[in-house]
Amino acid sequence: MKLSPWDTIEVKDYSKLFDEFGIQPMFPVFSESYLFRRGIVFGHRDFDKFLEARESGQRVSVLTGIMPSGPMHLGHKMVVDQCVLYQDKGVQTRVLVADVEAMATRGIPEEQARDLAVNEYLLNWVALGLDLKKSDVYAQSNRSVPYYRLAALLSGRVTNAEMTAIYGDLSPAKTVSSLLQSSDILHPQLKEYDGPHNVLVPVGVDQDPHLRLTRGFADKLGLIKPSSTYHRFMSGLDGGKMSSSRPGSYIALNDSTKEALRKVDNALTGGRDTAAEQRKKGGQPERCMVYELLTYHFMPEDKELARIHADCKSGKMLCGECKKILKDRLGAFMDDLRKKREKARPKVKKFTEEMFTC
Amino acid sequence: MKLSPWDTIEVKDYSKLFDEFGIQPMFPVFSESYLFRRGIVFGHRDFDKFLEARESGQRVSVLTGIMPSGPMHLGHKMVVDQCVLYQDKGVQTRVLVADVEAMATRGIPEEQARDLAVNEYLLNWVALGLDLKKSDVYAQSNRSVPYYRLAALLSGRVTNAEMTAIYGDLSPAKTVSSLLQSSDILHPQLKEYDGPHNVLVPVGVDQDPHLRLTRGFADKLGLIKPSSTYHRFMSGLDGGKMSSSRPGSYIALNDSTKEALRKVDNALTGGRDTAAEQRKKGGQPERCMVYELLTYHFMPEDKELARIHADCKSGKMLCGECKKILKDRLGAFMDDLRKKREKARPKVKKFTEEMFTC
Numbered sequence: 132m133k134l135s136p137w138d139t140i141e142v143k144d145y146s147k148l149f150d151e152f153g154i155q156p157m158f159p160v161f162s163e164s165y166l167f168r169r170g171i172v173f174g175h176r177d178f179d180k181f182l183e184a185r186e187s188g189q190r191v192s193v194l195t196g197i198m199p200s201g202p203m204h205l206g207h208k209m210v211v212d213q214c215v216l217y218q219d220k221g222v223q224t225r226v227l228v229a230d231v232e233a234m235a236t237r238g239i240p241e242e243q244a245r246d247l248a249v250n251e252y253l254l255n256w257v258a259l260g261l262d263l264k265k266s267d268v269y270a271q272s273n274r275s276v277p278y279y280r281l282a283a284l285l286s287g288r289v290t291n292a293e294m295t296a297i298y299g300d301l302s303p304a305k306t307v308s309s310l311l312q313s314s315d316i317l318h319p320q321l322k323e324y325d326g327p328h329n330v331l332v333p334v335g336v337d338q339d340p341h342l343r344l345t346r347g348f349a350d351k352l353g354l355i356k357p358s359s360t361y362h363r364f365m366s367g368l369d370g371g372k373m374s375s376s377r378p379g380s381y382i383a384l385n386d387s388t389k390e391a392l393r394k395v396d397n398a399l400t401g402g403r404d405t406a407a408e409q410r411k412k413g414g415q416p417e418r419c420m421v422y423e424l425l426t427y428h429f430m431p432e433d434k435e436l437a438r439i440h441a442d443c444k445s446g447k448m449l450c451g452e453c454k455k456i457l458k459d460r461l462g463a464f465m466d467d468l469r470k471k472r473e474k475a476r477p478k479v480k481k482f483t484e485e486m487f488t489c
Numbered sequence: 490m491k492l493s494p495w496d497t498i499e500v501k502d503y504s505k506l507f508d509e510f511g512i513q514p515m516f517p518v519f520s521e522s523y524l525f526r527r528g529i530v531f532g533h534r535d536f537d538k539f540l541e542a543r544e545s546g547q548r549v550s551v552l553t554g555i556m557p558s559g560p561m562h563l564g565h566k567m568v569v570d571q572c573v574l575y576q577d578k579g580v581q582t583r584v585l586v587a588d589v590e591a592m593a594t595r596g597i598p599e600e601q602a603r604d605l606a607v608n609e610y611l612l613n614w615v616a617l618g619l620d621l622k623k624s625d626v627y628a629q630s631n632r633s634v635p636y637y638r639l640a641a642l643l644s645g646r647v648t649n650a651e652m653t654a655i656y657g658d659l660s661p662a663k664t665v666s667s668l669l670q671s672s673d674i675l676h677p678q679l680k681e682y683d684g685p686h687n688v689l690v691p692v693g694v695d696q697d698p699h700l701r702l703t704r705g706f707a708d709k710l711g712l713i714k715p716s717s718t719y720h721r722f723m724s725g726l727d728g729g730k731m732s733s734s735r736p737g738s739y740i741a742l743n744d745s746t747k748e749a750l751r752k753v754d755n756a757l758t759g760g761r762d763t764a765a766e767q768r769k770k771g772g773q774p775e776r777c778m779v780y781e782l783l784t785y786h787f788m789p790e791d792k793e794l795a796r797i798h799a800d801c802k803s804g805k806m807l808c809g810e811c812k813k814i815l816k817d818r819l820g821a822f823m824d825d826l827r828k829k830r831e832k833a834r835p836k837v838k839k840f841t842e843e844m845f846t847c
Contacts, residue, residue, distance in 0.1 A: 234645060235641060235644050272638050275634065276630075279640075280637070282641075283589045283593060283629075283665050283669060284593055286664070287593030287662040290660060291661065300649070302644075302648060303645075303647050303648070303652055303664055303668070304644040306665075307665065310661070323847065489681065
């Protein structure tokens with residue numbers, strides 16, 4: 132199996148990641164969050180060290196990234212929910228906009244990258260709970276000389292063979308982007324920022340190569356190795372991989388409520404060919420996108436989710452009824468999110484004007 | 490033939506560079522400078538465009554680099570002499586200290602790179618005529634966000650195949666250093682600096698790969714392609730290549746006068762085995778390091794140099810007499826340079842403290 136931050140990957144068996152890459156299985160923690168309770172955050176590296184450092188009163192921080200290269204969708208919401216969880220626990224959070232990476236590796240023009248960063252991502256991040264006053268939100272393109280210098284100097288601490296072992300063959304743009312990502316993760320430990328401390332990076336597992344590279348650099352520089360947690364990917368609504376080239380495969384946070392609900396109507400479910408068959412055999416929630424949406428986002432109540440699971444399996448509840456439950460919650464969520472976005476717009480606009488000053 | 494900024498190269502036949510790499514032969518210009526008059530500056534790219542722009546009153550500038558990875562020697566003086574020539578003609582000059590490159594590609598520790606930059610290079614540059622008030626002298630490590638951002642974005646404008654065609658296989662450090670060098674050359678054209686204009690880069694021909702890469706970037710970014718001039722390399726005093734691992738192969742500017750004169754005593758000359766043979770056959774100035782030192786540095790008077798050449802060829806003047814002429818001039822030069830360095834020290838110290846603020 133190959134993990135790559137630049138290709139759409141599909142993980143069939145998450146347990147393989149433990150053996151192949153040394154990712155550790157997640158342990159019980161933060162039971163107030165269904166993302167942890169349900170194993171959606173399924174693995175980690177040194178997360179125990181992060182928690183120990185925090186519990187012993189040492190400085191810790193959380194960092195994650197936004198790639199402004201397409202619409203923000205529900206698959207991106209999981210990392211927001213995690214960051215807001217840490218933020219609300221008083222942990223310093225940093226959110227980087229990987230606009231240089233988007234421009235260099237994906238050819239996104241600068242104006243478009245900024246527009247996506249603001250209107251697709253940051254507005255929704257703030258609507259979902261990110262507090263711009265508490266967080267350090269920055270764009271790679273505008274960060275600082277120490278940040279860039281670190282990225283450049285890291286180039287001298289890795290060979291081509293090591294890069295290839297981690298990423299496969301890399302273009303110059305991907306080489307530079309990897310080094311920038313490493314600096315994103317490590318620069319909070321510079322003397323110009325907060326000095327050595329444990330930085331936690333909650334990410335999708337496709338980003339693990341960046342963590343492996345960065346942990347190696349931390350060792351060589353005498354910095355503290357970053358911790359990381361990994362969450363599962365959501366499936367596409369059609370049961371395939373989510374892909375920005377197929378808008379029907381995901382619900383974008385900027386979709387209209389009507390559009391979002393229509394996508395649920397068209398989503399793949401675990402239903403049978405006929406109502407009669409389903410009543411007899413029961414449904415298959417494990418392959419149902421409606422059930423996945425409830426699990427990952429819209430049904431934090433475990434008992435209610437368990438009831439739906441049981442009633443589906445037993446054939447008691449058919450897909451129409453289940454979809455109605457999801458659509459009620461999704462519709463309310465989308466309406467609420469839109470209102471919160473509009474409320475956030477002036478402060479996000481002001482904030483991002485300052486963020487992109489140079 | 491391969492040109493490389495990272496390997497010690499020896500050019501046997503400069504005319505091959507015209508055919509193989511498209512470098513143009515230098516034309517008559519700046520006859521007040523023996524470097525131009527004698528063809529030591531032997532080739533160029535678009536130097537005519539630089540001169541035309543300057544003559545028509547457009548903004549132009551000159552940029553060259555210092556690599557703080559070893560002692561500064563007479564081989565480095567030619568580019569200083571050229572920069573001072575432009576500076577004294579009123580052209581804006583920029584001198585970059587490639588400390589990030591020295592650290593990343595050569596593993597020079599930061600403190601050592603700074604020490605070399607100041608005590609080997611900048612003190613001697615100022616002693617040789619660089620005016621810190623007129624020049625923009627900077628360290629890569631401390632330049633600016635727009636400078637670094639440009640380097641990072643350039644990574645998206647070149648493929649591995651193009652990089653390999655220019656440089657051969659590159660480590661991550663050399664990839665990053667090449668992009669930084671391109672940003673060194675191009676960033677003066679950014680809106681944050683002076684906007685689009687012709688930037689001349691006087692260099693040794695080993696640096697031509699950076700120019701080829703950078704000219705390609707300029708085309709893609711809609712900037713003006715840099716111009717460049719190329720000077721010949723000096724031979725080592727022992728007739729081989731100059732090498733920092735053989736201090737006897739070069740006269741370092743920080744050598745004591747005594748040490749410098751001793752190196753001349755040991756230098757390879759074009760003399761014959763015996764005085765009698767030399768009087769009969771004449772000497773061989775074309776393979777004489779003493780004659781080369783006079784030509785490149787210490788005998789700007791063409792008639793006097795021609796007389797020495799003739800008297801050597803005819804056997805009239807033997808090596809001892811010729812060495813004495815060189816040693817008189819070299820000794821005076823070294824004594825004078827030392828005095829000028831000491832005089833420059835306080836202002837260079839103050840300047841470099843500000844240059845390395847972060």
